[in-house]
Amino acid sequence: MKSTTIGFIGAGNMANGLIRGLIAKGTRPENIWASDLDESKLKLLSQDCGICTGNNSDIASNANVIVLAVKPQVMRDVCKALAADLDRRGALLVSIAAGITTAHLESWFGESAAIVRCMPNTPALVGMGASGLFANARVTEEQKLLAQGIISTVGFATWVDADSDIDIVTAVSGSGPAYFFLFMEAMQATAKEMGLSEDLARALTYHTAAGAAALAQYSEDDIATLRRNVTSPGGTTEQAILQFEDGDLRGLVAKALKAARTRSVELAEETDST
């Protein structure tokens, strides 16, 4: 990957996270290009990271891998303009745009284009993302390694078998951080309501969330065992868990994730593929 030129179309939040992740993991700044409508974002990236900046055509002519990191609403126009510039260079295209399917991308770039569709999430901004990737039939094994190498600079990155699986990834990890934030908001508010200071309520909530996630990730026990381990019969945790089960928390979580997946499918259907 060290000799590959990686270009970013759109230098916003996600691109910033990926660019900084790539540099932290050893990609040379002169091998990274970025373009954006907002010159100030490019200036900052160039000053901070020493990367090359230009317009979308410069990226099309210089990069072996092009990361499409603009908002979904502008993807169609950006891709169609880029397709004309790309010609037959055969660059690998990696889209991180929500709701833009591989079929959309193939209709804009042509069926011979090597395309990876990726769904990252916001913890990528602190190097702790979780991303699902899908490759179309044109992507070679070498290009798959390259794409996974880029995305995994900002966290966990894994392949899915079908483009439609990205709708599930969207519902689980793409939108997932917001579910945990909601739970944390509720815990923090109740801790305060019961008498703790705002600072203490926040600190205890954040540290508990981070500790539980780390324990779940590094323990040899599965999450159900970890939960049972802190739920002594007749104890305090049991009382809280009973409330969650009575309120059908599991059913609510299933309903929420399925609603997110349905919305992901709808958003894709609403995008004009012509």
Ligand SMILES: NC(=O)c1ccc[n+]([C@@H]2O[C@H](COP(=O)([O-])OP(=O)(O)OC[C@H]3O[C@@H](n4cnc5c(N)ncnc54)[C@H](OP(=O)(O)O)[C@@H]3O)[C@@H](O)[C@H]2O)c1
């Ligand atoms: N943030 C997330 O949680 C998240 C998670 C998963 C996936 N994604 C996907 O990641 C993509 C980027 O999201 P983001 O949060 O990084 O967005 P963002 O911060 O708005 O960055 C997008 C950048 O692209 C620029 N841009 C717009 N039109 C352009 C064009 N024609 N050529 C070059 N640059 C152009 C925008 O400039 P202006 O601001 O001047 O328009 C903006 O600076 C989105 O498609 C989103 O669906 C985001």
